[in-house]
Amino acid sequence: MRLLVVEDDLPLAEALVTLLTSSGYAVDCVHDGASAEALVAAEQFDLVILDLNLPEMDGLSVLRAMRARANQAAVMILTARGAAEDRVRGLDLGADDYIAKPFDVREFEARVRSILRRHAGLRSATVTLGALSLDLTARQFVLAGQPLDLPPRERALLELLLTRSGKVVTKEAIVQSLTSLDDMLSDNAIEQYVSRLRRRIAPCGLSLRTVRGIGYLLEKAQESR
Template sequence: MRILLVEDNLSLAESLAALLRQSGYAVDMVQDGATAETLAAAVDFDLVILDLNLPKMDGLDVLRKMRARRNSAPVMILTARGSPEERVRGLDLGADDYLIKPFDIGEFEARIRSILRRQAGLRSSVVSFGPLEFDLIARSFSASGLPLELPARERDLLELLMLRAGKVVARESIIASLTTLDADLSSNAVEQYVSRLRKRLAELGLTVRTARGIGYFLDRVHE
């Protein structure tokens, strides 16, 4: 999952980015509204965490421009501007959540999980496919009740496929979700991760199938 974190307080931004990366999210961090608006127009993010008091462009203007372009990426506003009028304004402009500083880190993480769960159309925090389970809270996999340890990129790829089980995930979406500004990902690298994942899933009776020219999807191995 790729997150755009827009926060001009460098200390807070670095702390939140470290927390999110430790949880396995790919994070791009910017500190002004103009850069955020440009980046949001160019990249498909799974979530945008948006401060309002930003240099160069106010956060609400960033949100307004995103929605005017029909950019449906979920947005969590994270701000000290907590008056009822500000909250109503932000939500009416298309924010999915509004968290006021100072905030509890546990609540911050829970709200992110809730947004991503709604975005994927899920009601439960545990996603199942055959013997495989993914826990959105722990961001961990298990198979038949036993932990399934995966390298970071393979885990992130499997998460994307699990959250869209039954649907083809476009190659471009995979590259966008697993890439950050300081860690590029090539199409060939995606194929390598898919190949490794197939080997790991084979003993579970699962595989990653290729939709030629489009992308990949999680499937059962048919006898």
């Protein structure tokens, strides 16, 4: 999942990026509204965490511009402006959630997970395919009854494939979801991650198929064609 933090309080922005990156998200960060508006127009994000009191362009204007372009990225407003009027304006403009500063880190993380589940169309906090399951709250995989520990990139890739199981996930979607602007992810690297995941899950009745020229498909082995 790719997230954008828009926050002009530099220590807070750094803390949020560190927190979200440690949870396995690809995170970009900007500190003013104009930069945020330009970035969301050029790139795709699963969630934008948006302060309201920003230099150059306020957060509500950024949100209004996003929705005017039919940008459907989830938006969490994060601000010290906690009055009901501000919350109503933000929600009416298309924000998905609103959390006021100061906030509890655990609540913040839970709200991020909840928003991402809703936007992925997931009703439950657990996603299962055959012997593989993912607890989206703990971000923990279980394979054939045993915890499946993976390096961060492979974990993020398997989460993307599992939450879209039965659908082909393109290489472009993988790069978009797993990398920030400061990262690079080559086709060879993706193929290596897929190969490692394939070896881990194949003995448990799951197939990770290459759809030539398009991407990858995670499914039960007996469903392979």
